[in-house]
Amino acid sequence: xxxxxxxxxxxxxxxxxxxxxxxxxxxxxxxxxxxxxxxxxxxxxxxxxxxxxxxxxxxxxxxxxxxxxxxxxxxxxxxxxxxxxxxxxxxxxxxxxxxxxxxxxxxxxxxxxxxxxxxxxxxxxxxxxxxxxxxxxxxxxxxxxxxxxxxxxxxxxxxxxxxxxxxxxxxxxxxxxxxxxxxxxxxxxxxxxxxxxxxxxxxxxxxxxxx
Ligand code: PRP
Ligand code: URA
Numbered sequence: 001x002x003x004x005x006x007x008x009x010x011x012x013x014x015x016x017x018x019x020x021x022x023x024x025x026x027x028x029x030x031x032x033x034x035x036x037x038x039x040x041x042x043x044x045x046x047x048x049x050x051x052x053x054x055x056x057x058x059x060x061x062x063x064x065x066x067x068x069x070x071x072x073x074x075x076x077x078x079x080x081x082x083x084x085x086x087x088x089x090x091x092x093x094x095x096x097x098x099x100x101x102x103x104x105x106x107x108x109x110x111x112x113x114x115x116x117x118x119x120x121x122x123x124x125x126x127x128x129x130x131x132x133x134x135x136x137x138x139x140x141x142x143x144x145x146x147x148x149x150x151x152x153x154x155x156x157x158x159x160x161x162x163x164x165x166x167x168x169x170x171x172x173x174x175x176x177x178x179x180x181x182x183x184x185x186x187x188x189x190x191x192x193x194x195x196x197x198x199x200x201x202x203x204x205x206x207x208x209x210x211x
Contacts, residue, residue: 003164004042004177011038015180018157019195025204029081032129032157032202035179036085039155040125043177044070044090047123068092071119071149075100075128075140078199082127082155094122098140102132107189109136111143120148129198131156131178132191134163138170145171157198158182160191 017023018031052065070090074083076099087093099113124144131137137154144152152174154167159178162185167174182191190196200206 002175003159003168003181004175005159005181006038006042006177006179008038011035011179015157019193021196023201025202028201032081033085035157036082036127036155037089039082039127039157039177039179040086040089043125043153043155043175066090066092069122070094071096071117071122071124073098073116073124073126073140073144075126075136076113077101078130078202079126079128081198081202082129082157086125086127093125096124098143100136100139102136102189107133107135109139111139114143116143116147119144119150121150123151123153124149125153125155127155129157130191130194131159131163131167131176132185133160133189134166134170137163137167141167141171141174153177158191158194160185160194 014031014035047070048067049064050067052063054061054063070093072086072093073096074080076097094117096116097113100109100111102109126140128137141152154174154176156178158180160182164176167176182194184192186192
């Protein structure tokens with residue numbers, strides 16, 4: 001299924017600022033929200049809408065409104081950095097949470113939390129800024145598929161080819177949206193050139209990935 005890599009000079013500008021190791025957490029958070037808006041716009045092109053009649057100051061108008069069926073699931077912790085941008089743009093979205101943490105030695109993700117609204121038959125946006133080995137996204141999407149989620153989409157800030165390949169093999173129908181497709185994973189399974197540990201940069205908790 002399609003991998004969409006955003007192609008936009010404004011995205012490139014903010015992605016470069018996000019990667020820059022000198023960008024402090026307070027700016028990192030703002031830029032993350034900004035870039036997430038671009039991903040949301042791209043990923044929601046085909047979401048269902050309903051007719052909404054309103055009165056302009058001059059005459060009645062028949063417009064469209066989002067139908068409120070959407071669910072967003074941030075993968076904790078780093079996915080929380082993308083959540084506000086989604087709820088700002090899609091105010092009636094339901095929010096579920098999946099907590100996953102990669103082991104620093106094996107890079108294998110462990111689930112420590114899961115709280116989902118009903119997802120059966122509903123479109124779901126999974127937000128996780130880093131798609132590295134794909135283990136975290138795979139585990140979260142497995143849970144959603146198990147719960148009967150219909151149309152699941154993944155929104156990532158940076159993706160590695162290894163993670164994309166893994167997800168495409170496991171979920172051939174899964175649309176993936178990313179602001180950047182990077183070169184490769186390093187020996188520690190960090191994305192290269194990447195931006196380091198997203199959660200640490202978002203929350204100022206110190207970097208395991210810094211060279
Ligand atoms: C990061 C990131 C992804 C995951 C990606 O989370 O936010 O969830 O790694 O790696 P993968 O594709 O190899 O699974 P991390 O485990 O560092 O936890 P955190 O969000 O709590 O910092
Ligand atoms: N998780 C991160 O935060 N960064 C990476 O490069 C890979 C996984």
